[in-house]
Amino acid sequence: MRTFMRGRPITMFIPSDVENYNDMRTELPPERLKLEWVYGYRGRDCRANVFLLPTGETVYFIASVVVLFNSEERTQRHYLGHTDCVKCLALHPDKIRIATGQLAGVDKDGRAVSPHVRVWDSVSLCTLQIVGLGTFERGVGSLAFSKADSGVHLAVVDDSNDHMLTVWDWNRKTKVAEIKTTNEVVLGVEFHTTDSASIVTCGKSHIFFWTWNGSSLQRKQGIFGKFEKPKFVQCVAFLQNGDILTGDSGGVLLVWTRTAETPTSKGLRGGGGEDSKIVRQVKAHEGSVFCLSETRGGAVLSGGSKDRRVVLWDHELRPDKEIEVPDQFGSIRAVAEGKGDQVLVGTSKNFILRGTFTEGFTVEVQGHTDELWGLASHPSRDLFLTCAQDRLVCLWDSADHRLKWSRSLEEHGHCADFHPSGAVVAIGTHSGKWYVLDAESTDLVAIHTDGNEQLSVMRFSVDGSLLAVGSHDNFIYLYTVSDNGRKYSRYNKCSGHSSYITHLDWSPDNSFIMSNSGDYEILYWDVVNGCSQIRNRSDCKDLDWATYTCVLGFHVFGVWPEGSDGTDINAVVRSHNRRVLALADDFCKVHLFSYPCCTPKAPSHRYSAHSSHVTNVSFLHNDSHLISTGGKDMSILQWRLNHRPFGPPQPPSFSPHLFPLSLFTPPSALCPPLTSIIKIFLSLGLHLSLGAHLFLAKSGILWPEQKAVI
Known part of the structure; x- marks a missing residue:
């Protein structure tokens, strides 16, 4: 049978045991996936996105998932209403309802969805309202609930060139005011704590004080006067006396007070007769003050970017306590009050830390900090390994959802595979260099180089005696392996592809390799006879394959969507029991097909949670779970494989003793x-x-x- 990719013919041969191909049908698999755990946090390019909920859960986001994590019970719940990157998060004054804003994206059926805000209930995970469809451009940059009127209104600044500020009666989904802010970057928006007619926005070289009269907004620009004007006003908070506190790129805290109140400005929706002037300046940090957070007792927490310090300021804005976050975690992006005297900190290296000013911090959440491609499951344990362009290699425990170890390499990691013994793991990099690490101690066992281009696939043979290394230089390099994966010797190389190697699989007897390339070739190799290319490919139609990760072949032909250009699918993997096939596509989706999948336009279960191209998928050793990795969203998602439909999400239990x-x-x-x-x-x-x-x-x-x- 023949199909075409970008005009190139692809020929696949029907196995002998298929009596009548025209009678074949591919049905939806009875198996389903349910998101069980999310590894990672988006801190690198976001701010003020970590909060403690009354349930005892920490709420944050990565990719298109908002995570509610209970650190004491080691449980997660997930809000999955979004269709693309979540960029910002705001808590309602009741601490129960949450608003999250996203970029433009696509829905589960692939249709374009404009950027919008979702208001949802953190107890039930039900969506209460969708705000701004068709209004915002590019994405939602920042948002905030009103406080003085019990959260009736929502202020949103979008990512358009004009950074439009809109005010919404969100429960009625009604836009009540709209105005252009500035062409410069806007970093934050906040309602005043005691006056719902007052809104503050800040960003590059500006702070604006807005007065809202119910249908229109009037702007007054903050004047720095004798004080040095910062390049960026990074964040805003409010003192108990109603004064406004800003943190800027110069490491300075400024206190702004409102003056010249006129009769028209009184009340919740008064007019615009107030000015704000600076009454105090405090040098707080070396480098930017990146975030401010008010505490339950009326004090203020600040987080510094360059100096990595968290400072607690008392009611008189005097430093009371401080602590420095270790350099390995990066600079501070978010800070919030935790339980008791604890503090939650989000960092630029995508860590969430929890600790106190006296005892220091422990890691709550961590993940990669750059594009993620490499993924391998341990052959006999509930472990999996990831590697990324951040040069980190990480081994994760899927049972207790913790990082076992991480190690930094000299190169960007791109692919990996465990030796069948599980004793070592091979990691391929972008430079042609590959490493072998001890899977327990992380010690470097071996290092080799094949060419000077990116390595795209590492694959051990079934018995572990051979290793195939697929490269972007169009070759597959073969090594003999001994000493339980600790010694390697170049054996041969497979030469014949006209483009870079993308995927490959071994036969169970180690005699043959099937490989795909960037120009949609399906080639077969006789490893025993000098790694020669098998010219008559019909001779290979009945070969069995120990794994199935090649995206082109008769048994996976049906996964390709109609009109595909050949780059839409990044990875496939067959379950060990050979019942299902998981797929990672370029449209943020994970698919689950029945295996074999050899009829056109086969149906699949589709799952959304990533917000970038899904780069890889892998079943754990016992097929209990599927792991998927996101590229630019840097997320790792763990899906539970189940034969039965899942019930509705369960609300958490409440304890009146934990929170007032x-x-x-x-x-x-x-x-x-x-x-x-x-x-x-x-x-x-x-x-x-x-x-x-x-x-x-x-x-x-x-x-x-x-x-x-x-």
Whole structure:
């Protein structure tokens, strides 16, 4: 049978055991994927995106997933409503509802979706409102809930050239005001804590004080006067007396107070008769003040970029406590109050740290910091390895969701494979150099070089006696392997491809290799007879393959979408039980097909969570989970493979002893699924905790007789 990619013919031979190809059908697999764990955090190019929720969970985002992580119980929940990169996050004053903004993207069916904001419930994970479809350009840069009117309004600044500021009655999905801010970069927007008619935006060379009268916005620019004007005003916070606090690129905190109040400016929606002037300057950090956060007690936390210091400022804006984040974690991008005296810190190297000013920090979340391609699963344990352009090689434990170890290489990592014994792992790099590391100690076992171009695939034979190295110089290099993967000797090389090697697989007896290239070739190699190319490819139609990662071949022909240009699929992998085929595509999707998949336009289950091209997929040794890696989103996603449909997400349990009840100011009503579940729960005569009762009573969910009990 023949198909075409970019006008090039691709010939595939039907195996002998297929009696009538025209009668073949590929059905949806009964297996399903459910997102179980997300590794990584987006801190490198975002800010103020780590918060503690009343549930005890830390909320943050990476790719198109918003993660709610309980560090004590080591559990995660995921809000999956977004269709592309999440760029910003804001907490409602009730600490329950959350607004998250995304870039322009595509929906699950591949249709374009404009940038928008989603307001959702952090208890039930239900979407409450979608705001701004068709309004924002490029993406949502920053957003904030109003505070003085209990979060009725939402301010949003988009990523258009004019950085449009819009104010929304978000519950009604109504835009009530819109205005151009500036052509310069805008880094933040905030409502005043005591005056919902006052909004502050800041960014490159500016701070603007906006007065909103209910239908229009009036701007007044902050004047620095005798104080040095910074290149960037990075962040805004509010002091207890109503003064405005800014942090800038010069490491300075400035206190702005409002003056010349006129009668028209009184009340929640007063006019624009106020000016703001600087009344105090404090040198706070070396380098930028990158983030500010108000504490429950009215103090302020600041995070420095260059000096990596977190400082707690008292009510008089005097430094009370401080701590320096170690250099290995990068500079500070987000800081927030945690439980008790704890502090949460997000960093530029994509770490989330938790600690205190006296005891230091521990790592809560970590991930890669550059484009991610290399992925390999351990042959017998619940472990997998990743390597990326950040030069890091990381071994992860999929059972307890922790990093086992990481090691830095001299080169950008691109591909990897474990020796069948699991004792060592081979990592290929962008320069043609490849390393072999001890999988336990991370010691360097061997180092070799094949050519000077990128290595795209490393693949051990089934018994571990041979290693095939596929390169962008069009060759496959073969090595004999001994001493349990610790000694390597060049054996031969496969020469015949007209473009770079993309994928390859071994036969179970180590005698043959199937390989794909960048110009859509499917070639077969006789390893035993000098690695010669098998010219009559029909002789290979009945060969079995120990793995199936080649994206071109009869058994995976059906995964290609109609009209594909040949670059739409980055990786495929067959499960060890040979029942399903997982696929990583260029459109942020993970697919699950039945195997074999040899009929055109075969159906698949599609899963969204990545926000960049999905670069690789790999089943764990027992097929219990699938791991997928994102390219520029730098995320690692762990999916549980299950034969049965999954139920709705479960809300977390609440403990009235962990948080003051004042934090549990809930929305007026939760979404219907949670309401129904709770009413069924109560109708069965089951009991809720006191904290849950109080929360639900405030929500208006409990029936009158239930409220009377409280």
